[in-house]
Amino acid sequence: MQEHPLRQPLHNEIHARPFERLPAPCLISHMAFLADAAQQAQAHLHLCRLLEEQHLALPAATSSFCSSQIGPLRLRWERHGEFVSYTFIRPGLSQEPGEWFAEGAAQQLSRAWREAIPGELLCAIHVAVLPELDAAADWPSLELERVVDADALVGSEVADRQARVYTDLRIHADGFARFVVVGRDISARRRGRMAQRLLEIETYRLLALLALPVARAVGPQLARFEAELAHLMDAIRSSDAQRDRQSLDELSQLASAVEGLYARHHARFTAAAAYYDLVGRRIQDLHEQPFGGLQTMGQFMDRRLSPAMQTCAHTARRLQGLSERISRCSNLLRTRVEVQMQQQNRELLASMSRRQYLQLRLQQTVEGLSVAAITYYASSLVGHLFGAARPWLHVDPELAQGLSIPLLGLLVWLGLRRAHRHLAGAEPG
16 A cells, blocks of 8 residues: 555654653653744754764654653653743752752753753753552642742642642742642652653743734734824825825825734744643643632633633734734725826826817818819819910810819819728727
């Protein structure tokens, strides 16, 4: 059987980024860097240099995922559309809560390599996975105030109430946000899926919020453009035909400015909506349940993230609506100008028709005069002819000239009529 060339890549796509098997306890450090195409290529080379020093297999140049074991440290590298992420997993965790996050999981790698990672750091998270509890054990009392802000504590039971997650969603002095996870009778694979969802929630949340500063900056410009459009509409409604061309030029300039704004920021707003949808999906996958009167992550996102995303969505709709209104106004004004031009063309054609009619009448008058002139000259020739032949014909030249005038006039008139019919029947061009 002939196989489609994309069958294998498409089939393997669902296995492109498998979840890690997480031991308990362990510390996870996750960083996401905004990177364009050139920086992503540099990030791949940067990763390859590290793996080459450790004599490990190198990922292909087109690879978007790599997972390698560097001594006790597990390194997970992912390349996405506009960012590159690094996840470091280190087994073991201090028994003192104050020391859970004292040293990140990536500390075993050289500081020079970490500081040379290409791109701009957007997301940085520490996840402390506490020792696994027995199935019948009660939930322990944790001294969370030593590692997170108790006033901003967010927590929920996840994984069908088999685990608890705590966080304050704040950036601490080390530049990282912090999550604490404690589970009860959870497999390493399920623990890895749960941790990956937590990392993606925080990463996608920040990526979605990249559109919020754009929305705030675009808002005043949209207000100014909307005011200009309203002013132009009032001018179009009250102006005469002489100003329509100027109004159309002004409207074209406004349309150019709005379309430029739309082209620069539409992708950002679209990406924000996609990231926000991913945040909601990952929260649903956690199967959160409230406990202890704490606010769940889903409730926190609904209260804090949703208004920001609504602002971005409203700005995107406002920008698109303004573009559509300008387009409708331009079409209306362009139609009005075209109607005016057609009216002017009709008036011009009517004027040309009147001039042609006058020229025709003048030509007919001239033709009448030309018949008389030709007849006069022809009769003069007849008079001269009979004057020269008088000795032989014995006819008075003046009498012959006078008698020839009606006949010559009729012949000249018939000749002109025949010429008119010939020209009228000839095809133009």
